[in-house]
Amino acid sequence: MGELKDTVKGLGNEIAGNVKQAAGKARNDPAQQAEGKAQEKKGELQQGIGKVKGALGDRV
Template sequence: MGELKDTAKGLGNEIAGNAKQAAGEAKNDPDKKAEGQAQETKGEVQQGVGKAKGAAGDRI
């Protein structure tokens, strides 16, 4: 069941990261844009962890 939680959190972080990147670009704020990129990457990793948990759970 942890895979769903990780996947959902990851998706949320990706969406928030994309929004921060867009805001940083619109306001010409490189710090905000970088923060958004970092959060998007964090979300991608979280989703990967969720998928790995799901795959491992299917094999057990």
Template structure:
């Protein structure tokens, strides 16, 4: 179950990060854009962790 949970959290963070990046770009707010980029990267890492857990059978 950890695999799906990590993948779901990762996807949610990627989406939220993309929204923040777009808002930061639209409002000319470099801090918000950078925050969104960081959140997107966090989501990508969580998604990768979920994939690794799936490959190793949740033993990570």
């Protein structure tokens, strides 16, 4: 079950990060764009962890 939880949280962070990046670009706010990029990368990492857990059967 940890696989699904990590994957969903990761997807949520990726989406939120993309929204922040778009808002930062629209407002010409580099700080918000950077924050969004960091959140997107966090989401990608969470999804990767979910995939590893799935491959190892949640033994991680």
